[in-house]
Amino acid sequence: MYKSINSTTFLVILLLLVTACTSEQSESTEQQSSTGSETELGEAPDFEVTTIAGETVSLQQSLAENKPLVVYFTASWCPICAKNWPVLSVVYPDYKDKLNFVAIGIDPTDDEQVMRELSEEKGFTFPITRGYPDVMVDFGVESQATTVGVNREGDIVFQKNKTALSEEEYRALFDELVN
Numbered sequence: 001m002y003k004s005i006n007s008t009t010f011l012v013i014l015l016l017l018v019t020a021c022t023s024e025q026s027e028s029t030e031q032q033s034s035t036g037s038e039t040e041l042g043e044a045p046d047f048e049v050t051t052i053a054g055e056t057v058s059l060q061q062s063l064a065e066n067k068p069l070v071v072y073f074t075a076s077w078c079p080i081c082a083k084n085w086p087v088l089s090v091v092y093p094d095y096k097d098k099l100n101f102v103a104i105g106i107d108p109t110d111d112e113q114v115m116r117e118l119s120e121e122k123g124f125t126f127p128i129t130r131g132y133p134d135v136m137v138d139f140g141v142e143s144q145a146t147t148v149g150v151n152r153e154g155d156i157v158f159q160k161n162k163t164a165l166s167e168e169e170y171r172a173l174f175d176e177l178v179n
Contacts, residue, residue, distance in 0.1 A: 041155075041156040041157070041158070041159055042155065042156055043154055043155055043156070044059055044069070044139070044148075044150040044154050044155065044156050045059070045135075045138040045139060046058070046059050046060060047059055047132075047135045047138060047139075048060070048061075049102060049104055049129045049132050049135060050129065051102065051127040051128060051129050052112055052115050052116045052119060052127075052128055052129065052130065053127065055127060057100060057102040057127060057129075059150065059154060061100065062100045062150065062152075062154075063152070063153075063154055065100070066152055067098070067099050067100050067152065068098075068099045068100070068149065068150060068151050068152055068177035068178060069099065069100045069101070069102075069149075069150040070099060070100070070101045070102075070147065070148070070149055070150070070173075070174065070177065071101075071102055071103075071104060071135075071139065071147075071148045071150070072084070072088065072101070072102070072103040072104070072126075072146070072147050072148075073103075073104055073106050073135075073136050073139075073141050073143075073144055073145070073146045073147075073148070074103045074104070074105060074106065074128070074144055074145065075105060075106050075107045075110060075131075075144040076105070076107065076110045076114055076115065076118050077107070078144040078145055080144070080145035080162060080163065080164050081144055081145045082122075083164035084145060084147075084164055084165060085122050085124060086122070087164075087165065087166065087167050087170055088101075088103070088124075088125075088126050088170065089122075089123060089124055089125040089126060090125075090167055091167055091170045091171055091174065092125055092126040093125050094171075095174045095178065098174075098178040099174060099177055099178055101126055101127060102126075102127045102128070102129060103124075103126055103127065103128040103129070104128075104129050104132050104135050104136070105128070105129055105130050105131035105132060106131060106132070106133050106136045106141075106144050107131045107133070107144075108131040108133055109131065110130055110131040111130050111131065112130045114130075115128055115129065115130050115131075139156075141159070141161070142161070143161060143162045144162070145161075145162045145163060145164070146159065146160065146161045146162060147159070147160040147163075147165065147170075147173070148160075149173055149176070149177050150177075151177060157176070157177070158173060158176075160173070
């Protein structure tokens with residue numbers, strides 16, 4: 001009898017834990033897919049990176065310029081990123097005066113030379129950095145091919161995780177930030 005009570009109690013506790021974790025994961029997924037109109041994802045962490053062109057990009061710079069910021073977390077070996085790069089190269093030039101943008105490498109082996117060669121080979125029109133995995137961690141991003149939008153107040157308003165976006169989807173996200 002004692003064993004069956006313990007087993008039953010254990011199963012009830014396990015069921016409650018699984019239900020709580022599933023509910024929390026569902027809420028997190030909803031926030032991550034938010035376009036910013038309903039839910040903000042919190043304050044963006046302060047960061048400063050140097051692009052392969054030698055330019056400095058930071059949250060403080062964007063705030064001082066009163067411009068929204070888009071951070072794209074990428075890796076040289078990422079197949080989803082490879083789908084986003086040409087789209088970003090088409091869309092970014094239309095927004096470069098309205099928002100700040102930087103593609104930040106997440107892999108520490110993606111040094112400046114690797115990213116420079118990748119940028120030249122693929123014809124990137126957007127700023128890109130070597131691998132800064134600590135910035136990804138600070139943003140709470142768990143994977144490459146993640147696009148994060150930060151409004152003029154420094155709040156994260158969208159986070160699109162590990163997904164290829166179309167030109168129309170990027171334009172809609174960028175329009176939301178600049179308007």
